[in-house]
Amino acid sequence: MKTETCNLLIIGAGPGGYVCGIRAGQLGIDTVVVERENPGGTCLNVGCIPSKALIHAADEFARVAHFTGDNDLGIATAAPTVDMAKTVAWKDGIVKRLTGGVAGLLKKAGARYVSGTARIVDGKTVEVATADGPLRIHCENLVIATGSRPLELPFLPFGGPVISSTEALDLQTVPQKLAVVGGGYIGLEIGTALAKLGATVTVVEAAERILPQYDAELTKPVLNRLRALGITVHLSSKARGLSEDGSALRAETQDGTLEIPSDKVLVTVGRSPVTDGFGLADLGLTMQGPFVAIDDHCATSMRGVHAIGDVTGGPMLAHRAMAQGAIVAEHVAGHPSVWDKRAVPAVCFTDPEIVTVGVLPGEVEGSKTAVFPFAANGRAMTMERDDGFVRIVHDPETELVLGLHAVGAGVSELSGEFALAIEMGATLTDIAATIHAHPTLSETVQETALKSLGQALHI
Amino acid sequence: MNILSVKLPDVGEGVTEAELAEWHVKVGDIVKEDDVIAAVMTDKATVEIPSLYDGKITWIAGEIGDILAVGSDLVRIETDAEAVAEPGAASDQDEETPEPEPTPTPDAPPPPAASPARPAPTPTPTRSAPPRAEGTPPLASPSVRARARKGGIDLRQVHGSGPAGRITQQDLDEVFARPPQSAAHGGRVARTGTEEIRVIGMRRKIAERMALANARIPHITVVEEVDVTSLEELRASMNAGRGDKPKLTVLPFIAAALSKAVVDHPEMNAHYMDDDGVVVRHAGVNIGMATMTDAGLVVPVLRHVESLGVFQTAAEISRLSEAARAGKATRDELTGSTITITSLGPLGALATTPIINHPEVAILGVNKMATRPMWDGSQFVPRKMMNISASFDHRVIDGWDAAVFVQRIKTLLETPALIFMEE
Numbered sequence: 001m002k003t004e005t006c007n008l009l010i011i012g013a014g015p016g017g018y019v020c021g022i023r024a025g026q027l028g029i030d031t032v033v034v035e036r037e038n039p040g041g042t043c044l045n046v047g048c049i050p051s052k053a054l055i056h057a058a059d060e061f062a063r064v065a066h067f068t069g070d071n072d073l074g075i076a077t078a079a080p081t082v083d084m085a086k087t088v089a090w091k092d093g094i095v096k097r098l099t100g101g102v103a104g105l106l107k108k109a110g111a112r113y114v115s116g117t118a119r120i121v122d123g124k125t126v127e128v129a130t131a132d133g134p135l136r137i138h139c140e141n142l143v144i145a146t147g148s149r150p151l152e153l154p155f156l157p158f159g160g161p162v163i164s165s166t167e168a169l170d171l172q173t174v175p176q177k178l179a180v181v182g183g184g185y186i187g188l189e190i191g192t193a194l195a196k197l198g199a200t201v202t203v204v205e206a207a208e209r210i211l212p213q214y215d216a217e218l219t220k221p222v223l224n225r226l227r228a229l230g231i232t233v234h235l236s237s238k239a240r241g242l243s244e245d246g247s248a249l250r251a252e253t254q255d256g257t258l259e260i261p262s263d264k265v266l267v268t269v270g271r272s273p274v275t276d277g278f279g280l281a282d283l284g285l286t287m288q289g290p291f292v293a294i295d296d297h298c299a300t301s302m303r304g305v306h307a308i309g310d311v312t313g314g315p316m317l318a319h320r321a322m323a324q325g326a327i328v329a330e331h332v333a334g335h336p337s338v339w340d341k342r343a344v345p346a347v348c349f350t351d352p353e354i355v356t357v358g359v360l361p362g363e364v365e366g367s368k369t370a371v372f373p374f375a376a377n378g379r380a381m382t383m384e385r386d387d388g389f390v391r392i393v394h395d396p397e398t399e400l401v402l403g404l405h406a407v408g409a410g411v412s413e414l415s416g417e418f419a420l421a422i423e424m425g426a427t428l429t430d431i432a433a434t435i436h437a438h439p440t441l442s443e444t445v446q447e448t449a450l451k452s453l454g455q456a457l458h459i
Numbered sequence: 460m461n462i463l464s465v466k467l468p469d470v471g472e473g474v475t476e477a478e479l480a481e482w483h484v485k486v487g488d489i490v491k492e493d494d495v496i497a498a499v500m501t502d503k504a505t506v507e508i509p510s511l512y513d514g515k516i517t518w519i520a521g522e523i524g525d526i527l528a529v530g531s532d533l534v535r536i537e538t539d540a541e542a543v544a545e546p547g548a549a550s551d552q553d554e555e556t557p558e559p560e561p562t563p564t565p566d567a568p569p570p571p572a573a574s575p576a577r578p579a580p581t582p583t584p585t586r587s588a589p590p591r592a593e594g595t596p597p598l599a600s601p602s603v604r605a606r607a608r609k610g611g612i613d614l615r616q617v618h619g620s621g622p623a624g625r626i627t628q629q630d631l632d633e634v635f636a637r638p639p640q641s642a643a644h645g646g647r648v649a650r651t652g653t654e655e656i657r658v659i660g661m662r663r664k665i666a667e668r669m670a671l672a673n674a675r676i677p678h679i680t681v682v683e684e685v686d687v688t689s690l691e692e693l694r695a696s697m698n699a700g701r702g703d704k705p706k707l708t709v710l711p712f713i714a715a716a717l718s719k720a721v722v723d724h725p726e727m728n729a730h731y732m733d734d735d736g737v738v739v740r741h742a743g744v745n746i747g748m749a750t751m752t753d754a755g756l757v758v759p760v761l762r763h764v765e766s767l768g769v770f771q772t773a774a775e776i777s778r779l780s781e782a783a784r785a786g787k788a789t790r791d792e793l794t795g796s797t798i799t800i801t802s803l804g805p806l807g808a809l810a811t812t813p814i815i816n817h818p819e820v821a822i823l824g825v826n827k828m829a830t831r832p833m834w835d836g837s838q839f840v841p842r843k844m845m846n847i848s849a850s851f852d853h854r855v856i857d858g859w860d861a862a863v864f865v866q867r868i869k870t871l872l873e874t875p876a877l878i879f880m881e882e
Contacts, residue, residue, distance in 0.1 A: 336608040342596060398623035400598070425598040425625040 001127075002135045006032045008332050009126055009139035011118045011278065014041020016309030016321030017145035018102050023329035025109030031329075032137055033106060034128050036117040040099040041147050042310075043318040049098060050169040051189055053091035055349055057082070058193035065196075072384070082197055085172045120279035123302050141304050141332045144280065144292060145325070148271040148310035155241040156181065162242070162265045165190060171264075174198050179249040179262035181239040183210035185348040187268035188222065192351050195229050202232040202260045204239050204251045211348060215360055217371075221388045221407045222350045229351075234258075239267075273311045288313060296339040298328045306331075320344050343422040345415040352388045353411050357418035358403030361393050367403075368396045370452035372444050374408045376459045379439040385409035390444040392428070394452055399427040401449075410441060417445060428452045463512055463542050464532040467520075470499060470506040477501045479525050480660050484534065488516045496534055499527065500660055505786065514538025524659035599626040606631055661754045672817040675733060679853040681865045682810040687828060688843045690875045697769070704770045709828070709845075710748075711772040713800060715878050716871040717823060718744040718764040721798065724864045728797050730818040731855050738820070738855055747796030747816055748776060750783045758816060759783045760796040800825065811848045820855055823868070824848035847872075 008024050010017045013035035021033040038045055064080040067073075106113050114137075116130035123142060128135045150164035158164050168190045176199060180191040183205030195201040203210070203226070210226070210233065211219045226233055237253040248259040273291050275281070286293040286301035291313035298306045306328045309321030323341060330337035348354040361369040373389045374380035380388075388408025394401050404418035421431060431449035436442045450456045470477055477499035484496045490510045497508045497519075518535040520527055527533065597614035599607070603626055607614045612634055619626035658666055687709070694707050701707070721728040721744055729740045744765045747758040759779035764772060782788040799816045800823050807827035815822045826846035832839040847868065851861045871878050 336611075338608065340596070340604055340608075395623070400623035424600045425621070425623065427622045427625075429622065 002133070003138065004032070004135065005138045006030045006112070007139065008032070008141045008143065008329070009137055010034065010143040010145055011120075011126065012041065012145035012147055012309070013039040013102065013106075013113070014145060014147045014309060014321065015043045015318035016147075016325040017041065017143065018106060018325070019322040020143055020145065020308060020325030020329050021106050021111040021113075022109040023326045024332065025106065025111035027329060027333040027335075028110075029329065029333055031111040032114055032139070033111055034114045034116060034118040034126065034137075036115075038099045039102040039106070039113065040095070041318075042149075044098045044102065045095055046166040046169055048318055050091050050095055051165070051186075051193075052349060053094055054087070054169055055189060055193045057087045057090075058196035059351075062196040082174065084174050084197070088170060088172060091169070118278055120283060123283060123305050141306065143325075143328055144300070144305070144307040144311055145309050145321070146274040146278065146280075146311050147321075148273050148316055150268070151270040151272045153181070153239070153267055153269060156239060156265065156267050158267070161246055161263065162267060165266070165268055168194075168264070168266050175263040176200060177261050177263050178202070179204065179239075179251075179260045179265045181249070181265060181267045182269040183207070183212075183233065183235075184268060184270070185211060185350060185354075187266060188226070188350045189348070190266060190268070191231060192226065192229065195231050196351075200230070202234065202249075202262075204234045204237045204249070204253070204260070206236070206238055208236045210235070211350075211354070214354065214356065215362075218354060218356070218360075218391070218405055218407050221352050222348075222354065225351050225387070271310065271316055273313070275311060297331045297337070298324050298339065299331075315344055315346060317344060317346060341423070342425075343419060345419045347412045347415055349412060352385065352408045354405070354407045355411050355415045355418060356403070356405045357415065358401070358422045359393055360403060360405070361391070364393070364395070364402055366396070367393050368452065369393050370448050372448040372451055372456065372459065374441070374444060376447070377439075377441060377444050379441050379443070380408065382439070383409065390414070390448045392431075392445075392448045392452055394428055399429060399453075401426050401428060401431065404445070406444075408441065414442060414445060417442060460537055460539065461541070462517060462535050462537050463514075463540065464535045465496065465508070465511050467499060467527050467529050467531055467533045468508065469529050470501050474501045474529060476526050476528050477506070478660060478663070479521060479523050479527060480505050482519065482523065484516050484519070486516050486519060490514065490516060490536065492540075499533075500664070501790070505661075506790075508533060510534075510536065512536050512538040512540040514540065524657055524663075597626055598624055603628060603631055607634075610635060661757075665755050668817065669814055672814050676815050676817060677853040678812065678815065678850045679856070679858055679861055680812045680848055680850045681858075681861050682846055682848045683865045683869050684844055684846050685869050685872045686833065686842050687845045687872060690872055691828075691843050693875050701770070705773045705777055707769060707773050708776075710776055710800070710802060710825075711769040712875060712878065713802075713823070713825060713872070714746050714761060714764050714772050714776075715769055716868055716875075717746060717798065717800065719871055719878050720864060720867045723867065724860070726856060726860065727821045727851075727864055729820050729855075730797065731820050731852055732818055733854070741797040743797070745795050745797045747799035747819075748779065749799060749801035749816075750780050752784045752786070754786065757783045757788065757793060758796060758799060759788050759792050760794065762795070798822070803827075810846055813848060813850045815850055815852055820852040821864070822850050824850070845872075 007030040010020050010033045013033050017033055018039055021031050024031040043049060061080055061082050064077060067075040067077045068079045103113055114128055114130060116128040119127045121127055124139055126137050128137060152158055156162050165186050174194060174197045178191065178194050178199045178201045180187040180201060180203045183203050187203065188210060191201045191203055209216055209219060210223055223233065234251060234253040237251050240250040240252060243250055243259050248261045249265050251258050251260060283302055283305065292300055292307040292311050294300055294307050294312050298308050300307050308324035308328055310316040327337045327339055343358045345355065345357040369391060371389050371391045375386045380386040390406045392401060393403035401421050404421060406414050428449045432446060432453055434446065436446040447456055447458055467477060479497060480500040481498040484490055490496060491513050492511060493509045495507045496510045498505050499508060514536040516534050517537050520533050598619055599614055604614065614626055617626050617630055617634055620630050621627045690712055694709065694712065698707050725740045728744055729738050731738050743763045746761045746764050748761060749756060749758050759782065761772065761775055779792060782792065796816060796819065798819055798821050801813050802825035805827060807825060810826060811824040813822040813824040824847065826848060828843060828845040830841050831844045833842040849865050
């Protein structure tokens with residue numbers, strides 16, 4: 001068997017693994033990244049990026065469709081059609097560009113990329129089944145960045161009409177009838193896109209509201225929009241399985257047990273960490289529930305073994321994994337890096353979008369909340385999307401900003417300012433006294449801070 | 460508006476000066492009559508000084524650690540009130556001796572230099588005190604956090620001067636300008652820098668008393684082992700049947716043994732007034748109990764142990780040590796001992812060399828009790844053994860007498876019935 005040695009070996013080239021590899025390479029660490037599929041992980045291949053491509057295509061389609069009827073802008077056009085196969089091919093092109101880019105970035109940083117399936121032998125040895133045969137790699141430091149996979153429901157196993165997000169992003173035609181099990185952000189993002197492309201969509205959510213990790217105020221504009229798009233939402237409802245002929249989803253809803261006719265049933269009830277099938281259990285690492293337990297250096301209970309990304313728990317977000325990857329690389333290089341992030345921004349690319357950074361209203365005792373609606377923002381009106389609002393939670397004693405949230409079209413781009421405010425320890429005055437360009441949606445952030453201080457100008 | 464002064468009153472018999480231990484006010488503060496303005500320390504007691512007037516503090520006498528004479532100005536207060544006759548010896552002194560220094564009267568404002576020119580001793584802000592609640596992460600930008608990490612600075616210990624207590628780059632500059640206190644990331648690093656701790660208050664008093672005792676008194680220390688098996692049995696049975704009485708430690712028995720032993724050795728229960736060349740032997744046995752407190756060593760006094768039963772002694776010991784630890788012991792409770800016991804309890808070591816509480820002539824150190832194998836003539840038997848280490852003033856106590864006295868105590872403790880037997 002061929003053998004190699006390295007200082008740092010990373011299993012998984014998702015956002016966590018590849019960033020770790022690039023940063024380690026930059027720091028002069030002899031690094032190997034092992035990936036069994038394409039580089040880029042869930043995010044680039046079957047997650048963030050493909051879903052954003054699909055959402056963009058759906059939005060463009062819906063926009064044109066909107067102009068077929070009477071509209072305020074006075075634009076007239078013929079009814080659009082979509083060649084889904086071509087859309088998906090376009091999406092695949094973007095994915096290919098990005099994943100190819102990742103491989104190039106790793107190479108440029110001086111990290112080695114090994115394509116194959118890794119199996120951990122011990123804390124310092126990994127065997128990789130490559131196309132050229134097995135390869136044994138000895139390392140000083142090991143990083144587990146194996147990510148997560150869609151959670152399967154035992155009574156709705158994937159296969160046939162039952163699909164996960166991965167298959168939903170690769171549909172060659174738009175299904176006529178789509179049932180979505182799970183009203184979290186993945187299900188709503190894909191469900192909304194397919195509804196805009198013409199599918200009849202029904203969402204079945206077990207909790208009493210959609211996006212249950214947020215408060216009702218924040219998700220209400222999304223729920224309104226879902227209904228406006230003709231999507232049926234069953235709350236406090238439980239999927240029970242397929243009907244006998246497989247053409248419908250059986251669900252217990254508040255309207256009783258229903259059979260929801262479906263060409264496809266998209267199950268998006270969460271994701272589970274990938275911790276099996278590659279020898280991880282043999283290391284006997286301390287676990288935290290289904291996840292690998294880590295400290296603030298992303299070190300596991302075994303010396304020299306690190307874990308980053310979805311395999312370490314939530315929030316399962318690419319940018320969290322990326323930050324962790326950089327910390328591990330720097331830590332291995334002897335830098336005093338540590339996880340000291342004050343907030344992990346979270347964005348739902350629903351329609352309208354939701355962005356949250358920091359605490360929600362009521363999470364910190366004594367905190368106060370101010371809201372400023374997009375209905376009072378000029379830019380929002382000119383884009384025909386004045387639904388939604390910006391919200392700031394602050395500590396009234398110190399004016400310290402504790403949380404920033406927004407719901408509205410295009411608010412995902414506010415996540416940078418929101419996160420910066422939290423990380424910099426901004427106070428209301430810091431935001432209120434910063435000029436925000438006119439006319440932009442971001443003015444609303446400044447207005448919310450002003451309103452918190454009792455000085456709102458445009459409301 | 461008058462400017463009136465509050466003087467340092469007589470805080471104890473024979474006390475001519477006192478050390479400033481605490482300020483409760485600073486220049487500019489508004490005080491009310493009877494508000495505590497300062498605490499001063501004399502000998503081993505701390506006394507709080509109340510304000511005599513309502514008004515505003517315009518001047519304070521000095522910094523913590525300064526020594527003030529009784530009768531001198533402690534603070535000056537701008538007030539509408541009229542001067543009152545100051546209580547205690549301050550007024551007595553006025554009668555006995557002419558005022559040694561001019562005191563500002565209600566009509567005559569203080570010399571101009573007195574109030575504004577004298578810089579107020581502003582307390583240096585406690586930069587080390589973290590301003591945030593336990594468990595909340597320090598408020599600082601990522602660049603500040605990264606710089607702190609690189610420099611090995613724990614931001615939780617850094618004062619933030621920015622809005623909402625945010626730690627700025629300038630705050631960090633200040634920390635870096637100070638001598639390094641902790642090692643950088645990883646590895647073993649030589650520590651440099653020193654920390655100055657002012658020896659003030661109680662600590663200074665202790666230092667003075669120890670230096671005095673050790674400089675003047677040639678100590679002779681006798682260490683002896685004592686078989687306390689019988690004493691422990693007696694103590695256990697008395698504790699078992701004690702009812703509502705306080706639990707007995709070994710200390711009341713030692714106090715009783717000491718009290719008994721000095722009957723035949725009056726030279727041990729004495730004060731050697733070395734300046735006068737006189738040894739004063741005391742009839743009553745007042746035992747000083749060296750007690751550790753947060754502020755340092757204090758010696759509350761068990762009075763007339765010869766008149767107390769063991770349970771009474773035990774109750775008194777517990778009352779006094781609690782008072783001493785709480786800093787509530789009165790001056791009377793801290794003075795007047797004729798002989799002293801020092802015990803470190805479970806940390807009592809094999810032997811110690813106790814330092815005599817001047818002007819006493821003897822001190823008894825109690826060491827750790829342990830079960831040890833003892834040869835009874837035919838075999839080893841487990842016995843509860845405890846050493847005692849007694850020091851004597853060798854100027855007035857000869858080695859022979861010291862040894863005899865220690866043997867006497869040993870005999871009493873080994874056969875505790877002798878302690879309680881009336882002869």
